[in-house]
Amino acid sequence: MIINLKDIKPADAQNFLQHAIAPRPICFASTIDKEGNINLSPFSFFNLFSSNPPVVIFSPARRVRNNTTKHSLENVLQVPEVVINIVDYDMVQQTSLASCEFPKGINEFIKAGFTTQKATLVQPPMVKESKVKLECKVLEVKPLGTQGGAGNLIICEVLCMHIDESILDETGKIDQTKLHHVARLGGDWYAKIDETNLFKVAKPNTQLGIGVDALPKSIRQSKILTGNNLGQLANVHEMPFVDPAFNDDKLKNIIQYFSINPEDMDKELHRYAKELLDVGKVAEAWQVLLADY
Numbered sequence: 478m479i480i481n482l483k484d485i486k487p488a489d490a491q492n493f494l495q496h497a498i499a500p501r502p503i504c505f506a507s508t509i510d511k512e513g514n515i516n517l518s519p520f521s522f523f524n525l526f527s528s529n530p531p532v533v534i535f536s537p538a539r540r541v542r543n544n545t546t547k548h549s550l551e552n553v554l555q556v557p558e559v560v561i562n563i564v565d566y567d568m569v570q571q572t573s574l575a576s577c578e579f580p581k582g583i584n585e586f587i588k589a590g591f592t593t594q595k596a597t598l599v600q601p602p603m604v605k606e607s608k609v610k611l612e613c614k615v616l617e618v619k620p621l622g623t624q625g626g627a628g629n630l631i632i633c634e635v636l637c638m639h640i641d642e643s644i645l646d647e648t649g650k651i652d653q654t655k656l657h658h659v660a661r662l663g664g665d666w667y668a669k670i671d672e673t674n675l676f677k678v679a680k681p682n683t684q685l686g687i688g689v690d691a692l693p694k695s696i697r698q699s700k701i702l703t704g705n706n707l708g709q710l711a712n713v714h715e716m717p718f719v720d721p722a723f724n725d726d727k728l729k730n731i732i733q734y735f736s737i738n739p740e741d742m743d744k745e746l747h748r749y750a751k752e753l754l755d756v757g758k759v760a761e762a763w764q765v766l767l768a769d770y
C-alpha cells in the first residue's frame with residue numbers, strides 16, 4: 478500500500494504516522510503563564526537533538542479536530558521556561574490523565590495527583606515522582622503550519638538534570654535497566670522498557686565492520702542465517718581466522734557425523750552458528766562457520 482499523505486484526511490495521516498513512527502519517548506512538560514498558572518501535559522513528539530549544546534525539542538500541535546492551540550504552547554510563549562519530566566511506568570496512568578483537556582488555569586499536578594517540587598533555575602515546578610527531570614530554557618518556538626495538526630517546535634536548552642539516585646549504577650551513571658521508561662506508539666498503545674525487552678547491539682565506534690558484501694557467498698546466501706545474523710557477522714573489523722584453540726564438542730560432532738554429506742554439514746553448521754549468534758556469541762559463531770572451509 479502506498480499512501481500519499483496529501484490525499485487523506487489529516488486525522489488518518491496522524492494515525493498512520495503515529496503508528497509507524499514509534500515508540501516515541503514522552504516529555505511531561507511543566508510550564509507556567511505570566512500570571513503564575515501552572516500547566517502539566519505529556520508530549521510524545523519529543524526527542525534529544527544535540528548534547529553540546531544540550532537541546533531537546535517537543536511539539537504541542539494544533540488540534541486536528543478544531544485547530545486550537547494547547548496551553549503548554551501559550552505558556553512558553555509567555556514564560557520561555559519548562560521542566561521536562563521523564564515518564565516511567567510507575568507514572569503512566571496519571572500522566573495520561575494529565576492530558577485531559579482541562580480548562581485554562583486548572584493545575585494538572587492536582588488533577589493527576591502529582592507532587593510539585595521547586596525547580597532550581599526555572600519557574601515551572603518539577604514532578605517530584607519523576608526519576609529524571611530536565612530544567613530547560615526555551616530557545617525558540619517554531620510553528621510548522623497554521624492548519625489543524627501543525628506542530629510547534631519548542632526548542633529547549635537543558636540547563637540542569639535531576640536524577641533519582643535509585644536509578645544510578647555503581648559508577649554514578651544511569652543504569653538503563655533501572656529506569657523503566659514508557660513510550661507512546663499509535664492509538665492507545667504504549668511500550669514499557671525493562672530487562673525483559675532490553676538488549677544490546679555491539680557497535681564498534683572506531684573500527685569499521687567488514688560489511689555484508691565482504692562475507693563469503695555461502696554465508697551471505699544462507700537460508701538459515703537471518704539478516705540480523707549477517708549484521709552481527711559483518712560487524713567484525715577483519716575476516717576472522719580459524720582458531721586452533723577453539724575446542725567445541727558440538728562442532729566436532731557435526732563435522733564427524735556429517736562428513737560424508739557436505740551439504741547437510743553446511744546446513745548444520747549454519748544452524749549451530751545461528752544458535753550462537755542469537756545469544757550474542759559472535760566469535761564462536763565465526764569459528765563454527767570457518768569449519769566449513
Ligand SMILES: Cc1cc2nc3c(=O)[nH]c(=O)nc-3n(C[C@H](O)[C@H](O)[C@H](O)COP(=O)(O)O)c2cc1C
Pocket residue numbers: 503516517518519520521522523536537538539546547548549550572573575576577578579661
Ligand atoms: C502520552 C501522550 C503523548 C502526547 N503527545 C502529544 C504531542 O506530542 N503533541 C500534542 O500536541 N499532544 C500530545 N498529547 C496530547 C496532549 O497531552 C493534550 O492535548 C493536552 O491536553 C495538552 O494540554 P495543554 O492544552 O494543557 O497544553 C499527548 C497525550 C498523551 C497522553
